[in-house]
Amino acid sequence: MLSSIHTPRLLRFSNLKSLKCLSTSQSQPTPLPSTTPPPHSQILTTRKSLLSREISAVDLATTFLHRLNHTEPKIKSFLYISDVVLKEAEEIDRKIAANEEVGPLVGVLIGVKDNICTCDMPSTAGSKILENYKPPFDATVVGNVKECGGIVVGKTNMDEFGMGSTTEGSAYQVTANPWDLSRVPGGSSGGSAAAVSARQCMVSLGSDTGGSVRQPASFCGVVGLKPTYGRVSRYGLMAYASSLDVIGCFGSSVADAGILLHAISGHDKFDATSSKREVPDFASQFVASDHLDSKPLKGLRVGLIRETIEDGVDLEVISSIRGAASHLEELGCTVTEVSLPSFSLGLPAYYILASSESSSNLSRYDGVRYGKQVVADELNSLYGESRAGGFGSEVKMRILMGTYGLSAGYYDAYYKRAQQVRTLVRESFRAALDENDILISPAAPSAAYKIGEKKNDPLSMYAGDIMTVNVNLAGLPALVLPCGFVDNKSVALPVGIQMIGAAFEEEKLLKVGHIFEQTLQGCSFIPPLVADELPC
Amino acid sequence: MGSIKALHLLKPARIATDSFLFNFTKNGISSFPLAIKPKHSTAQRSYSVKSSVLEPPNIPRLAQTARISLTPQEVEEFAPKIRQVIDWFGQLQAVDLQSIEPAIRADTEGDNLRDDIPEKFENREALISAVPSFEEPYIKVPKVLNKE
Numbered sequence: 314m315l316s317s318i319h320t321p322r323l324l325r326f327s328n329l330k331s332l333k334c335l336s337t338s339q340s341q342p343t344p345l346p347s348t349t350p351p352p353h354s355q356i357l358t359t360r361k362s363l364l365s366r367e368i369s370a371v372d373l374a375t376t377f378l379h380r381l382n383h384t385e386p387k388i389k390s391f392l393y394i395s396d397v398v399l400k401e402a403e404e405i406d407r408k409i410a411a412n413e414e415v416g417p418l419v420g421v422l423i424g425v426k427d428n429i430c431t432c433d434m435p436s437t438a439g440s441k442i443l444e445n446y447k448p449p450f451d452a453t454v455v456g457n458v459k460e461c462g463g464i465v466v467g468k469t470n471m472d473e474f475g476m477g478s479t480t481e482g483s484a485y486q487v488t489a490n491p492w493d494l495s496r497v498p499g500g501s502s503g504g505s506a507a508a509v510s511a512r513q514c515m516v517s518l519g520s521d522t523g524g525s526v527r528q529p530a531s532f533c534g535v536v537g538l539k540p541t542y543g544r545v546s547r548y549g550l551m552a553y554a555s556s557l558d559v560i561g562c563f564g565s566s567v568a569d570a571g572i573l574l575h576a577i578s579g580h581d582k583f584d585a586t587s588s589k590r591e592v593p594d595f596a597s598q599f600v601a602s603d604h605l606d607s608k609p610l611k612g613l614r615v616g617l618i619r620e621t622i623e624d625g626v627d628l629e630v631i632s633s634i635r636g637a638a639s640h641l642e643e644l645g646c647t648v649t650e651v652s653l654p655s656f657s658l659g660l661p662a663y664y665i666l667a668s669s670e671s672s673s674n675l676s677r678y679d680g681v682r683y684g685k686q687v688v689a690d691e692l693n694s695l696y697g698e699s700r701a702g703g704f705g706s707e708v709k710m711r712i713l714m715g716t717y718g719l720s721a722g723y724y725d726a727y728y729k730r731a732q733q734v735r736t737l738v739r740e741s742f743r744a745a746l747d748e749n750d751i752l753i754s755p756a757a758p759s760a761a762y763k764i765g766e767k768k769n770d771p772l773s774m775y776a777g778d779i780m781t782v783n784v785n786l787a788g789l790p791a792l793v794l795p796c797g798f799v800d801n802k803s804v805a806l807p808v809g810i811q812m813i814g815a816a817f818e819e820e821k822l823l824k825v826g827h828i829f830e831q832t833l834q835g836c837s838f839i840p841p842l843v844a845d846e847l848p849c
Numbered sequence: 850m851g852s853i854k855a856l857h858l859l860k861p862a863r864i865a866t867d868s869f870l871f872n873f874t875k876n877g878i879s880s881f882p883l884a885i886k887p888k889h890s891t892a893q894r895s896y897s898v899k900s901s902v903l904e905p906p907n908i909p910r911l912a913q914t915a916r917i918s919l920t921p922q923e924v925e926e927f928a929p930k931i932r933q934v935i936d937w938f939g940q941l942q943a944v945d946l947q948s949i950e951p952a953i954r955a956d957t958e959g960d961n962l963r964d965d966i967p968e969k970f971e972n973r974e975a976l977i978s979a980v981p982s983f984e985e986p987y988i989k990v991p992k993v994l995n996k997e
Contacts, residue, residue: 447975448975449975449976557954661941680981683981685981686981690992692990694991714906714931714935716911717911726903729951730944733950734941734946736950736951737946771933772937
């Protein structure tokens, strides 16, 4: 069935479609007519229907809460669900009835990753050490979405402090992939990705230190956007590796991810690393598919990163990415292969930097000022026992590895070398992006794998981050959007393509991503679990 | 599933700056632990620092430094995993990075430091209510004994 895999250059998108999307086996999703409409912006639709009084914010919120309650026992994407969603919706209806001004996210239901501080909801980062912890302030991004009229639905599940790629590392629950409940949603922002995929909320916020927005977006068949380091304030994001952490967006369409990014971008005096650069209006460039000409991306130079489609990557993933590259060519792009020589060094360098920085950042969880505290008769025992009881195994191990890497005499051999590799990675991206407008690659070497499959093998899980970590080392923006499916016996699993741009060029990525998505025919990325009951 | 086998400990050979492309091997991860024999790896690698300096991690010592009280079972469970990862980190020793400047973080346009003027935090009560043990005006902790 996949005989065309080895003729990549000739694999036209239409062939891919017949392989992946119109499969005649019993696989899900069921065959779709080629007239399946492209994804639309739930944010813009919501705003339009609220302002035209077609629907009330309360009705809309009720629909989503109903679906959330129905699907949550199976998916478990939320650690906390707000009890004031309807009250906030009522307030929006009142404002609209009174013709008061409403923001660009009016009535939009938003999930927020649990490592992003919310002062009216617990914020645990998936860790027992912060069980029931309520921060005394909202993260800047949470303040932004609230000011724009958004309604925070709840806090989404995650690998403890972001350390993991499956969301199995949560101290509270394991989130399931809406496409196949026996599989992981990816991580660490697995709850945020699964919630958007299952339409439990319209958009969500996640964080991406080494791929934690992009890999779960790929696994769950949603759009994931990691902005340039500095584009979005990190104030109120619980720090894991400060030189790499960014807050990112999930949506069911590129437009939604872009509109949400616009709402949270910009300089913040509470984050000295946030950029003062002007934030473009990402939404203004989203052209409806029927207004596109035949070669809407004519002249765009696309580099396919050679190292990401070599041995070790799932063949069906490679096939999907090659299919997506062909689709870009049909849209007028010139696609060439490009090599990033330092690519494979990025993975160990990333893990050295991330674990070293985490060992320092997580020293604040000492049981004294917040979080779990054990009874002890002297201070060092209080620290040691509180941390022992509060942290899970993966977090403890990463702190220990980081402590080792930063130890006197070892710093030059590990941390400094990793920083030197970061320079190499940055330079190789710069060279590749001089020659190309954007770079493309898979978002992960495979589609979603089984729950438990990599749980006890840290290196095997770390290896899954190879596609994404280099982008964090270079601080670049990247957009992941679903581009095809992998057939896995009876279940079809989504595959995402990663588009990488130069620093602060989110606008370009969103434009390309939007056109790609609007012209990708015959694929629907709504999981069968919710497809039947979806009129939204 | 096809995860990349970018774990190159099997062949920790010296790699020149102009050719540090690694070959992804099909059998990297599963056979990987077998390849970790500390003596073998220190003997084979050419570290740019003295290899004798890089002793394998001593888990109880690290745990003490990091202020995490580990149970003996945890020490036993974590030790091989941590050694495995640290050995994997070791592949960077084989890369010639001599003239490369380290990058503290990604290129940013940050460093927009604000003036160092204290501002009053509005939600003082919530801040204090999060403290596990508080007696106005102090955060209470047990006796500080310096065992060392």
